[in-house]
Amino acid sequence: RTDGVILVYREGIRRLDAREDLPPEAIHRSARIIRDFIEDYHEKLEEDYLFPRFRKANVQVQLVDTLEDQHQAGRRVTDRTLNLSNLQSMRDLDDRRSLIESMQAFIRMYEPHESREDTVLFPALHKIITPHEYGALGEEFEKIEHRTFGEGGFEEMVDRVSRIEASLGIYDL
Numbered sequence: 001r002t003d004g005v006i007l008v009y010r011e012g013i014r015r016l017d018a019r020e021d022l023p024p025e026a027i028h029r030s031a032r033i034i035r036d037f038i039e040d041y042h043e044k045l046e047e048d049y050l051f052p053r054f055r056k057a058n059v060q061v062q063l064v065d066t067l068e069d070q071h072q073a074g075r076r077v078t079d080r081t082l083n084l085s086n087l088q089s090m091r092d093l094d095d096r097r098s099l100i101e102s103m104q105a106f107i108r109m110y111e112p113h114e115s116r117e118d119t120v121l122f123p124a125l126h127k128i129i130t131p132h133e134y135g136a137l138g139e140e141f142e143k144i145e146h147r148t149f150g151e152g153g154f155e156e157m158v159d160r161v162s163r164i165e166a167s168l169g170i171y172d173l
Contacts, residue, residue: 002038002110004161005030009103011170016090016100026164027099028085034078034106037157041148043071045141046117050125057128060121067121070113077105 008030015022047068054064080102089095126134145153165171 006107008164011168013100013103016096024086031081059128060124077102
């Protein structure tokens with residue numbers, strides 16, 4: 001889930017707005033997690049394995065189309081965040097404002113995006129596939145995760161986010 005990265009982004013926005021010290025690598029590493037785990041892995045699985053099933057079943061097609069459009073928009077936002085999360089950009093007033101806007105755009109889009117997936121799309125998945133197919137998908141996703149990130153892929157991402165939070169002093173709230 002993106003909760004930890006959103007926490008880092010909110011703290012980054014707060015510090016940039018207040019002109020407080022913010023290590024650019026905290027934002028850059030968070031954006032890399034978004035790119036590597038959320039966009040290139042999680043969203044790719046949805047696009048390759050889940051969205052086609054919804055379209056074939058003609059279930060929640062408008063939502064699937066919207067979510068896929070948001071995936072594309074999110075990738076553009078992440079590109080911008082990655083490009084601006086450096087010391088030079090953070091010192092430039094216009095670039096700093098663009099970085100803040102980029103992080104705000106991610107938060108504004110992904111909070112409702114995740115909510116729709118969790119409350120509408122994923123519950124509907126159980127209605128269009130069998131329990132056996134659901135289990136097989138879970139096994140396939142786990143194989144892809146291990147191939148992509150190693151045995152402890154998800155746990156490593158959680159640890160990476162926790163280390164970033166700790167570096168900003170926001171881990172133990």
